[in-house]
Amino acid sequence: MKVNRRMFLLGSAAATQAFSQSERTVNTAMIGVGNRGSYLLQAVLHQPNAKVVALCDIKPDRLDRAATAAARDNPATTADWRRIIDRNDVEAVFIATPPYLHSEMAIAALKAGKNVYCEKPIGITPEQVRALVEAARHSNKVFVPGQQLRSMKHLVEAVGKIHDGIIGDVIMVKAQRHAPADLAHDGSSGDWYFDMSKGGGYLIEQSVHNLDLCNWAINAHPTRAAGFGGILLYKNDPPGRTIFDCGSITYDYPGGVLMSFTQNVFHPASMPNGGQYVYVYGTKGAADLMQGMMYPREKGARPSVLAEKTQEDQYAHQEAFFDAVVNGTKPPVDIKIGAEAALTAILGTEAMVKQKVVTWSDMGVEI
Numbered sequence: 001m002k003v004n005r006r007m008f009l010l011g012s013a014a015a016t017q018a019f020s021q022s023e024r025t026v027n028t029a030m031i032g033v034g035n036r037g038s039y040l041l042q043a044v045l046h047q048p049n050a051k052v053v054a055l056c057d058i059k060p061d062r063l064d065r066a067a068t069a070a071a072r073d074n075p076a077t078t079a080d081w082r083r084i085i086d087r088n089d090v091e092a093v094f095i096a097t098p099p100y101l102h103s104e105m106a107i108a109a110l111k112a113g114k115n116v117y118c119e120k121p122i123g124i125t126p127e128q129v130r131a132l133v134e135a136a137r138h139s140n141k142v143f144v145p146g147q148q149l150r151s152m153k154h155l156v157e158a159v160g161k162i163h164d165g166i167i168g169d170v171i172m173v174k175a176q177r178h179a180p181a182d183l184a185h186d187g188s189s190g191d192w193y194f195d196m197s198k199g200g201g202y203l204i205e206q207s208v209h210n211l212d213l214c215n216w217a218i219n220a221h222p223t224r225a226a227g228f229g230g231i232l233l234y235k236n237d238p239p240g241r242t243i244f245d246c247g248s249i250t251y252d253y254p255g256g257v258l259m260s261f262t263q264n265v266f267h268p269a270s271m272p273n274g275g276q277y278v279y280v281y282g283t284k285g286a287a288d289l290m291q292g293m294m295y296p297r298e299k300g301a302r303p304s305v306l307a308e309k310t311q312e313d314q315y316a317h318q319e320a321f322f323d324a325v326v327n328g329t330k331p332p333v334d335i336k337i338g339a340e341a342a343l344t345a346i347l348g349t350e351a352m353v354k355q356k357v358v359t360w361s362d363m364g365v366e367i
């Protein structure tokens with residue numbers, strides 16, 4: 001067990017109690033063991049106090065593969081996720097199913113008294129987010145959305161310095177998520193990803209991470225959005241496709257702070273300025289959040305390192321979840337942050353789909 005700084009400050013009695021708590025086993029179940037669920041399963045197996053007691057997936061081959069990976073713990077397997085929720089011996093549930101299922105599954109797990117790690121986005125409609133926020137509010141269990149960027153040390157440091165005013169007051173953010181291609185049409189998630197009603201679309205399913213970074217840096221959620229998007233390259237590809245392949249959205253934040261976000265899946269890999277970035281502009285300078293660099297505005301002033309990129313612990317986010325379950329520590333992401341990230345993505349999507357300005361209050365979710 002790692003004795004963390006909080007325990008040290010609490011003194012030796014608390015440290016002893018925390019030590020004995022962390023010796024206990026957290027019986028854990030996984031719902032959805034596809035691409036991300038397989039990774040999360042490895043993360044859970046990596047935890048000193050987690051035991052994988054049950055696995056669920058509707059695809060038998062994936063369930064078998066996961067059972068083999070977790071053979072050490074000899075988990076039960078089922079294709080029916082409600083049987084996971086019904087098990088009295090399950091204390092923590094990991095949910096990594098397609099996005100349209102997250103809210104319903106997480107609500108059922110919270111109501112059954114489970115601690116929940118739920119992949120992003122926590123919902124793809126305002127109604128799903130609202131219902132989950134309500135359930136989390138009435139639960140005393142841990143709820144952690146899978147927004148692992150919040151557990152990355154260099155981002156925590158960089159955003160902390162922005163909040164401390166290193167670039168002055170934040171006045172604008174320019175961010176993008178450009179990819180050289182779509183997700184593989186015959187890939188692991190190909191049977192739901194291209195269907196707007198199951199994944200929510202590129203902005204909700206993928207860019208929710210990037211939008212969360214923008215909210216984090218600005219320290220607020222947007223009040224309204226306007227934008228346009230469409231299917232400009234991958235028309236009916238794959239057949240029946242409903243998600244956009246590009247879009248451009250402008251968000252308005254409290255105090256007139258602006259955020260401009262573009263996304264596409266046809267930025268050639270060989271062309272510069274692709275990929276993902278979050279540029280944060282302040283009254284004294286600007287920050288390239290992902291690269292951890294800071295650029296003062298004065299003429300001739302030299303750029304400096306905002307936060308050194310170090311080797312990150314690949315399972316830090318899942319460790320934080322178990323730390324919260326076992327030791328009561330505050331997790332880096334909670335229902336509020338997860339809901340605000342999902343709703344920011346939903347807001348932008350609704351603006352693009354409806355082709356009008358949509359306000360935060362139009363979504364009708366009290367957080």
Ligand SMILES: NC(=O)c1ccc[n+]([C@@H]2O[C@H](COP(=O)([O-])OP(=O)(O)OC[C@H]3O[C@@H](n4cnc5c(N)ncnc54)[C@H](O)[C@@H]3O)[C@@H](O)[C@H]2O)c1
Nearest residue numbers: 032034035036037057058059096097099119120146188189
């Ligand atoms: N945090 C991250 O960086 C990250 C990365 C990748 C994916 N994800 C998220 O993880 C989730 C899953 O994505 P994926 O790429 O693993 O997709 P996937 O299709 O590979 O896996 C989803 C799994 O859920 C199973 N499933 C579907 N319906 C089910 C049901 N009713 N009951 C039980 N199992 C069911 C599927 O059979 C599949 O194996 C998505 O929300 C995605 O956004 C997060």
